[in-house]
Amino acid sequence: SCVHPDRPEPLDLHLGMFLPTLLNQATPEQMERFFTPAWNLRIIGTYAQTEMGHGTHLRGLETTATFDPSTQEFVLHSPTISSIKWWPGGLGKTSNHAIVLAQLHTQGRCHGLHAFIVPIRDMDTHVPLPGVVVGDIGPKFGFSEVDNGFLKLEHVRIPLDNMLMKFAKVEPDGTYVKPPSAKLTYGMVFIRSMIVGQSALALAKSCTIAIRYSAVRHQSELRPGEPEPQILNYQTQQHKLFPVLAAAYAFTFVGQYMKDTYRRISGDIHAGDYSQLPELHALSAGLKAFTTWAANAAIEVCRMSCGGHGYSRSSALPDIYVEFTPTCTYEGENTVMMLQTASRYLVKSYRQASVGQRLQGSVSYLSEAAAQRLRPRPVSGGAAPLSTQDLLSLVHLYQRRAASLVELAAKSIQQELQRGRSQEEAWNHSSIDLVRASDAHCHFVVVKLFVDKLEQVDDAAVKAVLSTLALLYALKGLADNSGDFLQAGLLTVPQATRVSARIKELLEELRPDAVALVDAFDLNDRKLNSVLGRYDGNVYEHLYEWARQSPLNATEVHESFHKYLKPLRSRL
Ligand SMILES: CCCCCCCC/C=C\CCCCCCCCCCCC(=O)SCCNC(=O)CCNC(=O)[C@H](O)C(C)(C)COP(=O)(O)OP(=O)(O)OC[C@H]1O[C@@H](n2cnc3c(N)ncnc32)[C@H](O)[C@@H]1OP(=O)(O)O
Numbered sequence: 258s259c260v261h262p263d264r265p266e267p268l269d270l271h272l273g274m275f276l277p278t279l280l281n282q283a284t285p286e287q288m289e290r291f292f293t294p295a296w297n298l299r300i301i302g303t304y305a306q307t308e309m310g311h312g313t314h315l316r317g318l319e320t321t322a323t324f325d326p327s328t329q330e331f332v333l334h335s336p337t338i339s340s341i342k343w344w345p346g347g348l349g350k351t352s353n354h355a356i357v358l359a360q361l362h363t364q365g366r367c368h369g370l371h372a373f374i375v376p377i378r379d380m381d382t383h384v385p386l387p388g389v390v391v392g393d394i395g396p397k398f399g400f401s402e403v404d405n406g407f408l409k410l411e412h413v414r415i416p417l418d419n420m421l422m423k424f425a426k427v428e429p430d431g432t433y434v435k436p437p438s439a440k441l442t443y444g445m446v447f448i449r450s451m452i453v454g455q456s457a458l459a460l461a462k463s464c465t466i467a468i469r470y471s472a473v474r475h476q477s478e479l480r481p482g483e484p485e486p487q488i489l490n491y492q493t494q495q496h497k498l499f500p501v502l503a504a505a506y507a508f509t510f511v512g513q514y515m516k517d518t519y520r521r522i523s524g525d526i527h528a529g530d531y532s533q534l535p536e537l538h539a540l541s542a543g544l545k546a547f548t549t550w551a552a553n554a555a556i557e558v559c560r561m562s563c564g565g566h567g568y569s570r571s572s573a574l575p576d577i578y579v580e581f582t583p584t585c586t587y588e589g590e591n592t593v594m595m596l597q598t599a600s601r602y603l604v605k606s607y608r609q610a611s612v613g614q615r616l617q618g619s620v621s622y623l624s625e626a627a628a629q630r631l632r633p634r635p636v637s638g639g640a641a642p643l644s645t646q647d648l649l650s651l652v653h654l655y656q657r658r659a660a661s662l663v664e665l666a667a668k669s670i671q672q673e674l675q676r677g678r679s680q681e682e683a684w685n686h687s688s689i690d691l692v693r694a695s696d697a698h699c700h701f702v703v704v705k706l707f708v709d710k711l712e713q714v715d716d717a718a719v720k721a722v723l724s725t726l727a728l729l730y731a732l733k734g735l736a737d738n739s740g741d742f743l744q745a746g747l748l749t750v751p752q753a754t755r756v757s758a759r760i761k762e763l764l765e766e767l768r769p770d771a772v773a774l775v776d777a778f779d780l781n782d783r784k785l786n787s788v789l790g791r792y793d794g795n796v797y798e799h800l801y802e803w804a805r806q807s808p809l810n811a812t813e814v815h816e817s818f819h820k821y822l823k824p825l826r827s828r829l
């Protein structure tokens with residue numbers, strides 16, 4: 258299982274991508290040659306795929322690996338400024354090897370992107386090897402602990418056996434042997450699956466800090482003449498934080514599901530059964546985008562709910578945000594991932610269901626929706642009765658919203674084609690709808706998994722409070738996306754009003770258990786690293802102590818007085 262480090266580290270890519278890529282794509286001989294020294298940190302590697310000119314568009318990557326049969330070597334080369342590898346973590350100063358993704362050329366033909374193990378620094382002196390220009394890309398928004406780097410390869414030669422050949426191969430005479438499936442060389446599904454769990458952890462940390470602080474912070478007056486209340490008693494504060502708390506639980510369950518699904522399907526793939534790879538790709542891409550976008554926004558809600566002290570690094574919330582926010586970009590930019598899920602899975606499944614195919618997995622509801630379309634619509638045509646208490650009926654509502662938005666996107670493509678647009682243009686002119694369809698699909702999956710999880714809870718009290726959280730998560734999502742439900746005829750305005758009223762009731766119901774629910778994440782003070790989120794709630798004394806330790810307070814009179822203020826004063 259992936260133990261997520263608390264803070265980004267230079268070895269993250271070695272552990273999180275270099276080793277797993279060897280595991281997934283190296284031959285037994287290559288495992289012997291590379292995995293063992295890599296496991297012992299003799300070899301320290303990174304995953305060098307992105308270039309200055311391309312990160313998303315893999316087929317546009319320019320680095321070349323040309324096979325030279327006369328020497329049994331590949332020649333790795335960066336032909337243009339835009340082909341310089343750019344961003345890989347640990348590349349700048351830490352790694353002595355890189356898995357380089359390059360366009361494979363052999364016998365005069367290009368066979369697309371393949372993975373090559375390239376030594377980049379001397380194993381003893383750590384000096385860059387001949388033909389290797391490597392360094393750090395400079396300061397970033399955050400991730401300052403990680404030396405994200407650049408790598409320019411100038412006709413660097415590596416042995417034939419340094420191409421990862423578990424799937425595709427190049428024979429000594431240069432003959433290319435295709436992989437059993439072209440999709441196997443994409444990779445990245447492992448980390449995308451793990452990032453879903455990182456979203457849950459980031460939410461758990463953020464709402465633990467914000468809810469604990471909101472229980473010890475007293476401010477303003479609720480009733481004249483009475484003591485200042487805990488800010489957690491304000492309905493607006495509950496409305497900010499309790500949905501985040503519910504999402505933290507929801508994403509924890511989704512993260513577990515994603516990890517289990519990855520393990521199950523990657524086991525099938527290792528056994529030669531690739532049939533589930535499309536579902537794994539679509540699920541990991543969609544849920545990675547859905548959960549990181551939601552968590553990214555929620556961390557900021559938690560920070561701002563702590564007022565001024567939330568902006569202090571003593572709260573830990575700025576660091577949590579800065580370290581988490583790149584998950585929306587790396588490992589597959591979120592919009593692109595949402596489009597992948599829609600275009601390569603949902604619309605394809607919709608079309609299969611429309612011709613009567615029985616679908617399996619997370620899209621099986623599209624078969625039900627297709628069958629529904631063939632049945633005569635009820636005369637009323639109105640929205641079904643809405644229960645703000647029955648979780649299963651809410652799951653069904655999310656399912657119908659997803660089916661409706663997938664159908665809307667598929668029909669948009671059809672309409673664009675009928676207007677005479679090309680396939681590519683039709684898809685591009687429907688991409689907003691495609692992203693909405695993916696978002697709705699992922700939202701349905703999250704709500705369904707949350708409710709499914711409740712069936713596994715035996716303790717009645719725990720089940721009751723988790724059911725309240727699940728209700729709040731589902732109803733808040735319904736309120737936030739009421740336009741979708743109204744547009745699909747799944748909700749009426751009076752029902753939307755009832756949803757808002759029910760949310761207020763749930764906030765009140767959760768208030769007594771809020772602190773216990775964040776304590777249940779069991780995040781100790783060291784892991785939280787937050788003065789505001791301390792388990793003992795002793796915030797003010799520790800905030801004062803934290804400030805006193807600030808480097809600026811090492812001297813009573815800072816040198817800037819003598820260097821700048823005093824001379825300035827004498828010139829005035
Ligand atoms: C021993 C092991 C020890 C492990 C220990 C673990 C402990 C961990 C401890 C610490 C680790 C910390 C965690 C790590 C921290 C990580 C830090 C940051 C890392 C960031 C790294 C990166 O960012 S790497 C670069 C990421 N880049 C991308 O993701 C690129 C995104 N772009 C794409 O994926 C592609 O361009 C595209 C899919 C968007 C389009 O590609 P293309 O045009 O070629 O494809 P098509 O759309 O035409 O689709 C063709 C066909 O392929 C299917 N497909 C596409 N992608 C995949 C895939 N990834 N997997 C499977 N299948 C795929 C697609 O569905 C299509 O199928 P059809 O059937 O033809 O429809």
Ligand SMILES: Cc1cc2nc3c(=O)[nH]c(=O)nc-3n(C[C@H](O)[C@H](O)[C@H](O)COP(=O)(O)OP(=O)(O)OC[C@H]3O[C@@H](n4cnc5c(N)ncnc54)[C@H](O)[C@@H]3O)c2cc1C
Pocket residue numbers: 270304305306307310311312313314343344345346400405583586587588589590592593596
């Ligand atoms: C902190 C950090 C660490 C990283 N670590 C690594 C690493 O270790 N190894 C590595 O190889 N890479 C790494 N990356 C690079 C990362 O994978 C890429 O930045 C990411 O894949 C996005 O690609 P890009 O930067 O080219 O953005 P672009 O794809 O240029 O995105 C820019 C905009 O264009 C839009 N766009 C692009 N294509 C489409 C499309 N087809 N349809 C609609 N909109 C589109 C996007 O939605 C986005 O809004 C890292 C990046 C960061 C920020």
